[in-house]
Amino acid sequence: MVAAGEVVYPSAAEGVSEFVETYVVGRARDDSRRAAMVDAATELDDVARDWEGAAFADLPADDRDRLLRELGVDAADPVPDGTLSERLRFHVVNELLYAFYASPTGGRLAGIENPIGHPGGAESYRRATMDGPETTDSGGERDG
Amino acid sequence: MDRTPVDDADVCIVGAGPAGGLVAHRLAESGATVVVLEAGPRFDGDRREQLEQHIRPGLGGPWEMGGPRDAFSSSGESFYPLNAARVKGVGGSTLHWQGMVMRLHERDFELDSRHGVGADWPIGYDDLQPYYAAAEREFGVAGAADNPYAPPRDEPYPLPAFRPSHSDSIFAEACERLGIDMHSVGNARNSEPYDDRSPCVGYGTCKPVCPSGAKYTAESHVEKAEAAGARVIDRARVRRLEHDEAGERVVAAAYTTPDGETHRQEATQFVLACGGVENVRLLLLSDSDRYPDGLANSSGVVGRYFMDHLFAGAGGRLDRPTRQNHVGFNTSECHQFYDEADPVNGLKLEFLNYAGPSPVIDALHADTWGDDLLDQLDESYGTHVSMGALVEQLPREDNYVGLDRETTDDLGDPVPEIHWSVDEQTEAALSRANEIQARVLDELGVEDRWTVGPDETGPAYHHMGTTRMGDDPESSVVDAECRAHDLDNLWISGSSVFPTGGAMNPTLTIAALSLRLAESLRAELG
CATH class of the missing domain: 3.30.410 (Cholesterol Oxidase; domain 2)
Incomplete structure (x- = not known):
């Protein structure tokens, strides 16, 4: 998953290995979800060995990216029990993307420190910038 | 789980959404023996599951709507996406609602008198005002x-x-x-901790799911009702209301449970609270020799005047x-x-x-x-x-909810037909x-x-108008207390009783009317 994360996450992402281990693999709330992720990653590894002669994690990043695209994972619908590319989209690529962009880690790179799916408090919506102060109220008093 | 009927029930409520939950709570608190029959399940467990189902493609909808249980027909000029517009389960459609709550305006109760359109309600804003305030306290409305x-x-x-x-x-x-x-x-969402629920923590997914519990759902009042002694039977699909020989009182609700068994829940009083579509469907499915056009339908307007925003x-x-x-x-x-x-x-x-x-x-x-x-x-x-x-969409007789007798659900019952334009x-x-x-x-x-x-x-998914309230039994289904004109012990709670719908999100008015109904019904029980 870390090797896939290095491809799926933008180059600006830092600490990919720790993030994946903590928030992607560690996030799975039940064993079946974690097992499905491991199974999909194992299948990807098998394909890499067949097609490229090396484990997925041992391939250069560009080759990992190309392999996923050649498998059609970029265009595939995410389906938990679908075809190989659909399963890879669901259990590998979208597991990685969900954990990343539903957190401030990925959200901040896209311009939002409190993305949907993240319980980042009920104050950020009032700020004009990610790290600025809350906007001054305009209009009437709202003292209830 | 035991899904058999409750003995000696005073009140049987069909539907565990806000309309049913509030009535159940008030009546159970007053000492009545209350049973609530809910067609959908209880959604227990970590609500982050539903959060993920909402955000991530490939996981299906968070509230399991749209299967054979929920089949429907849409026959009007405008397609009506019914199963996006409701949830069956303990909590009802407040499980997926956004939680915007505001009172109708005074003019909404007297559109006919003021403007010669729509219909007047048999009650005015003044009648509902104290119940609006009570509803705001029940929900924990944040407003100014x-x-x-x-x-x-x-x-x-x-x-x-x-x-x-x-x-x-x-x-x-x-x-x-x-x-x-x-x-x-007005937001039915905690800006501060309230009623043992969390303040908003900014998940950003209010509609269709609030994982923190800051957004009000009717699960809250269903739980309170249960704590006060009510029994709530989930996955109990009411298919028919049976009346006595004279056709004056409902005597039982027949419901089917997941094991395929059909039971009869008897009670002294019955409250329909399953939404502007299923309320109608159940009344029409309960036709009899005495009521060939459906129960509580001597006016012929059950299902008519369907409105949405x-x-x-x-x-x-x-x-x-x-x-x-x-x-x-x-x-x-x-x-x-x-x-x-x-x-x-x-x-x-x-x-x-x-x-x-x-x-x-x-x-x-x-x-x-x-x-x-x-x-x-x-x-x-x-x-x-x-x-x-x-x-606002004004009430029109040719917008209606009926039965599509050519199409049946997985129990073999005709599905609702939405005819809307x-x-x-x-x-x-x-x-x-x-x-x-x-x-x-x-x-x-x-x-x-x-x-x-x-x-x-x-549509904004607000189903209104299909069992309209009025003083005249010839042109309305329930009276000002939300009791059916035709049957002494049948009450209808929810937006189906709205004669007009204004343009305000309806749930606060549903709650106010439910609290008012509970008071009338409590008096009836003695």
Whole structure:
């Protein structure tokens, strides 16, 4: 998953290995979800060995990216029990993307420190910038 | 789980949404033996499961709607997406609602008298005012008395309003120049801890799921009802109400449980609280020799006058950050144009805090990743603004909920048929909303504009009007106490009793009427 994360996450992402281990693999709330992720990653590894002669994690990043695209994972619908590319989209690529962009880690790179799916408090919506102060109220008093 | 009937029940309530939950709680608290039959399941467990189901493609809907149980037909000019518009389960449609709560205006209760359109309610705003206040306390409404267009109120909201968003401050510049007033909006969502529920923590997915519990759901009152002794039977699909020989009283509700068994729940009083579509369906499925057109339908209007609110919207992009999609609710509205006479349909304007795409949802649907994806997200997120509006649809007899006897659900019962269209008068009101929205967006200099108007509009998923309330048994289904004209012990709770729907989100009015009904029913029980 870390090797896939290095491809799926933008180059600006830092600490990919720790993030994946903590928030992607560690996030799975039940064993079946974690097992499905491991199974999909194992299948990807098998394909890499067949097609490229090396484990997925041992391939250069560009080759990992190309392999996923050649498998059609970029265009595939995410389906938990679908075809190989659909399963890879669901259990590998979208597991990685969900954990990343539903957190401030990925959200901040896209311009939002409190993305949907993240319980980042009920104050950020009032700020004009990610790290600025809350906007001054305009209009009437709202003292209830 | 034991899903057999309760012995010696005083009250049988069909439906465990807000209408049923509030009545169940009030009556159970007063010592009545209450049983609630709910067609859907209890959604226990970690609500982050539903959060993920909402955000991630490939997991199905969070509330399991749309299977054979929920089959329906749509036969009108406008397709009605019924299963997007309701939830079956303990909590009902408050499981997926957004939680916007405001009172109807005084004029909404007397549209016929004032303007010669629609119908008058048999009660006025004054009658409902104390129940509105009680409903706000039950829900824990966050709001402020800063709305000069709101009907009179005697007490503050239970919780302080959510403060305006950064996006609101952008709109405020333009609105001030145009003389358009912005004010707070009532939210059934905790701005502070209330009723043992968390304050909002900003998951941003209010509709369809609030994982923190800050948004009110009727699960709250169902739990309180159970704590007060009520029995709630989930996955109990009521298929028929049976009446006595004289046709004066309902004697039992026949329901089927997941094991295929059918049971009869007897009770002294019956309350229908399963929404503006299923209330009708159950009455029509309960036809008999005495009532060949369906129960409580001697007027012939059960199912007629189906109404929804229509959405009008407009938006686009600015050349600066607008900070959208942090929260899933709105913090400002404008009710300035609500009471206008031309067009007479009520309309309210909303300033959205969730305009444009959310990066995580875009990412999960994208056909790329890595730096390419981030470039796309940079382009798609950050500068959107939009306004929404709800527009009133006046009651028309030819908009109706009926039975499609050619199509059956998985139990073999005819499915509901929704026959719905949007009339020209409503379209004119939608255009009026678009006109005001365009003035604001012009003033702001919004580009890349889009509009949702009469041609693109859709329903707001508020099912109203199908068992209308009135004094005349010839032209209405229930009386001012929400009791059926035809049967002494049958009560109907919910928006199906609304003679007109205004343009305000209906759930606070559903709650107020439910509390009022509970009081009348409690008196009846003695």
